[in-house]
Amino acid sequence: MRTVVLTMKASVIEMFLVLLVTGVHSNKETAKKIKRPKFTVPQINCDVKAGKIINPEFIVKCPAGCQDPKYHVYGTDVYASYSSVCGAAVHSGVLDNSGGKILVRKVAGQSGYKGSYSNGVQSLSLPRWRESFIVLESKPKKGVTYPSALTYSSSKSPAAQADLWSTATYTSSQNRPGADPGIQRQDPSGAAFQKPVGADVSLGLVPKEELSTQSLEPVSLGDPNCKIDLSFLIDGSTSIGKRRFRIQKQLLADVAQALDIGPAGPLMGVVQYGDNPATHFNLKTHTNSRDLKTAIEKITQRGGLSNVGRAISFVTKNFFSKANGNRSGAPNVVVVLVDGWPTDKVEEASRLARESGINIFFITIEGAAENEKQYVVEPNFANKAVCRTNGFYSLHVQSWFGLHKTLQPLVKRVCDTDRLACSKTCLNSADIGFVIDGSSSVGTGNFRTVLQFVTNLTKEFEISDTDTRIGAVQYTYEQRLEFGFDKYSSKPDILNAIKRVGYWSGGTSTGAAINFALEQLFKKSKPNKRKLMILITDGRSYDDVRIPAMAAHLKGVITYAIGVAWAAQEELEVIATHPARDHSFFVDEFDNLYQYVPRIIQNICTEFNSQPRN
Structure with a gap:
């Protein structure tokens, strides 16, 4: 009996093991049969937003x-x-x-x-x-399931097809006096939806596609990192031909597209030259890239000669005006396209343009063959015209069919405002430190006259953080920093600060004052700024001025010395930068100081413009 029981137990255990093994095998087979669905990556077109x-x-x-x-x-x-x-x-x-x-x-x-x-x-x-x-x-996160088919908010998705139309409530202008029936409602961002063209207002049906996208296309304010006022001078001469003129227009359209045109960024106008130049549109005519491209497409060729010099003179005198949309603080840039060579001279016209603060770029195409060089009016004209002859301001292509290759380097260069050297003129590129004698011999009334002289000089400059900056020191035996270069960044603020300077009274230590100005003002001057010190005194210094003056000259500080009444002429000449005749002035009376304002400004600008361009 016991044997039978043991035999039965063994059979049951054997059956259990068989079932267990069979189940495991079956599960493995089932797992093999049930495959995970393969993830398919959806494809989209370049224009999908x-x-x-x-x-x-x-x-x-x-x-x-x-x-x-x-x-x-x-x-x-x-x-x-x-x-x-x-x-x-x-x-x-x-x-x-x-x-x-x-x-x-x-x-x-x-x-x-x-x-x-x-x-x-x-x-x-x-x-x-x-x-x-x-x-x-495209590295998927663990545990995250990504869709194999995308869900679109428009009719591109079949799921959205049934929901293509939505009911919109229109308010009649008769029910709401003064209302604009074109504005229907607002989206969460506050932008108004305009009634789409073709919508059936009577049924109250508006395509969602048009409501959500077409009416809300953003209008850029422009790239603030490329805030320039740009004029293109395009070649409309007869010799260029219609085909090459179209290639030229295509470059302009590509530039308009590549630049983020807008009131806070770059603005662009176009002038065509032939016998005589003519403006197609100025800086304020088109304030976005789309409108600008449309306007460029409509430009027609004028014909005539290639009078580039005349065109540059025209732009210098007429284009960059406030009435034409020119903005204070935005560098002026001219890009000149030339097929072959100009039929007039460009050097003098370009020099005047540069001295007006215009950055001139030249794009030259093809150029003269050996047997044509005898007809070139001004050999090497591009180097004579551009803002610098270091290669940055000139681009040359061998063939019109290679003109498109200039797009990217040109856009990069015109937007590099740190390198637009010709934007810096004598009026917007200096740190000017006034060193003012406040000694007892000056007196309160004359001190106010000196401050008016400082005000008159300051008014001539373009004042901002990036343009000319003004600082002031008053001295007697001691020295006082009235305000530094970084204190005020607008002309009204500077002029008000000058008015508030209080008369000090004391002795006359001009040498110590120069050292103080070098340490407290010019040591904090920006590296790319011209440093100008304008010192006004009415008497001989109690200390030595030679060593401090030499220190100023060695540090590149251009020093103007203005003496009144009892000032010593020989001392003024020691303080002044060489040549002394251009940097030192003497007047008998304080009331005559104003007469020297134009001459000082002229000397500052003449010296600036005489510096080498390279």
């Missing part, structure tokens, strides 16, 4: 060729959702122009988007937008 895709995070594949400027991108690192997804990927450096896979993550809207030029893509600036996104390499 992030805002059109509802998914908060997704992986997509971009095609090649998304570096094209027609695929607009807004921002840097963080992009407004109105940007091309693939264009932003190229700009950020995650992709090159050959395309590939990327990871896109939606983030909150920003209060401002900064434009920049990167990886062959010019992104635009934008004040604000309701949604943003960032682009990363």
